[in-house]
Amino acid sequence: MKAVELAQVRQCYGDFIALDNVSLSVQAGEVLGLFGHNGAGKTTSMKLILGLLQPSQGQVRVFGDSPRTVQVRQQIGYLPENVAFYPQLTGFETLRHFARLKSAPLSQVETLLDQVGLQHASHKRVKTYSKGMRQRLGLAQALLGKPQLLLLDEPTVGLDPIATGELYALIQRLREAGTAVILCSHVLSGVEAFIDRAAIMAGGQLRALGSLPALRAEVGLPSLIRVSGMPQAHEWHRQLLLDGYQARLLGEQNLEITAHNGAKQQLLKLLLEQGLPQDVEVRQASMEELYRHYMQAQSRIDKGA
Numbered sequence: 105m106k107a108v109e110l111a112q113v114r115q116c117y118g119d120f121i122a123l124d125n126v127s128l129s130v131q132a133g134e135v136l137g138l139f140g141h142n143g144a145g146k147t148t149s150m151k152l153i154l155g156l157l158q159p160s161q162g163q164v165r166v167f168g169d170s171p172r173t174v175q176v177r178q179q180i181g182y183l184p185e186n187v188a189f190y191p192q193l194t195g196f197e198t199l200r201h202f203a204r205l206k207s208a209p210l211s212q213v214e215t216l217l218d219q220v221g222l223q224h225a226s227h228k229r230v231k232t233y234s235k236g237m238r239q240r241l242g243l244a245q246a247l248l249g250k251p252q253l254l255l256l257d258e259p260t261v262g263l264d265p266i267a268t269g270e271l272y273a274l275i276q277r278l279r280e281a282g283t284a285v286i287l288c289s290h291v292l293s294g295v296e297a298f299i300d301r302a303a304i305m306a307g308g309q310l311r312a313l314g315s316l317p318a319l320r321a322e323v324g325l326p327s328l329i330r331v332s333g334m335p336q337a338h339e340w341h342r343q344l345l346l347d348g349y350q351a352r353l354l355g356e357q358n359l360e361i362t363a364h365n366g367a368k369q370q371l372l373k374l375l376l377e378q379g380l381p382q383d384v385e386v387r388q389a390s391m392e393e394l395y396r397h398y399m400q401a402q403s404r405i406d407k408g409a
């Protein structure tokens with residue numbers, strides 16, 4: 105079931121084209137990472153999915169319907185980039201207020217405060233909350249009503265590393281329960297394990313869309329193989345250079361080799377079977393490296409190179 109579908113969407117603000125010919129879909133139980141530079145069009149895409157904007161051209165469907173219908177809106181949870189609350193209310197009161205607005209059961213309030221780690225502060229006023237605590241409250245607000253589609257705009261801003269890990273674990277649980285999640289973020293480091301696919305936007309257009317293995321294959325960025333505790337590392341180093349690999353000797357028994365996808369498995373097999381290393385580590389291109397690659401390609405296009 106498609107939770108979200110954008111078909112050839114164009115969004116104009118006056119004469120300015122903020123989104124052009126964007127087509128993408130998100131399935132139930134899928135986490136899509138939506139990445140792009142400042143002004144790329146991520147928030148505009150979110151607003152279209154939320155039904156806050158109507159596309160200038162093309163179609164936006166959420167659960168097969170217009171996002172402007174009440175039934176669809178009730179299935180969407182949204183954490184905006186800059187979340188604002190009444191400072192005088194407590195976290196508990198804030199969430200009850202949002203629960204009423206969303207017609208969500210009030211019984212969810214305590215469970216959600218607990219889920220985002222705010223139980224201890226639920227009766228303190230929001231004005232005393234740290235940035236991370238406000239962000240957690242925003243997340244609890246987005247989860248009211250058990251939405252089937254969750255839109256998270258920069259959810260990790262203000263969260264410490266433990267809270268970031270907890271947020272990703274929560275996203276994982278929601279995905280397993282069938283919730284579709286669109287995660288919009290500038291923080292790419294560590295996001296790989298928690299998204300099913302990535303969409304990379306630049307200048308209002310979709311520049312890349314796919315799973316990480318698919319994007320890695322498309323881009324052809326090499327993997328880094330590190331072998332350690334290999335008895336004849338010097339000989340291996342010499343031979344690998346002769347064979348045309350980029351390889352570095354790190355100490356007496358360790359090697360770092362750059363291997364492109366076609367050669368990677370073959371080389372690993374050889375190293376493991378004949379090099380007899382104590383340990384092997386393979387590092388594939390990260391989301392950050394992929395992103396950088398697409399952005400550099402875009403900048404070359406913009407410069408007319």
Ligand SMILES: Nc1ncnc2c1ncn2[C@@H]1O[C@H](COP(=O)(O)OP(=O)(O)OP(=O)(O)O)[C@@H](O)[C@H]1O
Binds near residue numbers: 120141143147148149
């Ligand atoms: N209401 C508006 N009126 C005019 N232009 C707008 C409006 N909202 C957004 N834009 C423009 O549309 C483009 C896309 O903006 P958008 O907020 O979608 O980008 P973004 O990818 O979310 O950026 P950021 O990462 O900085 O939040 C930008 O050039 C922005 O200036």
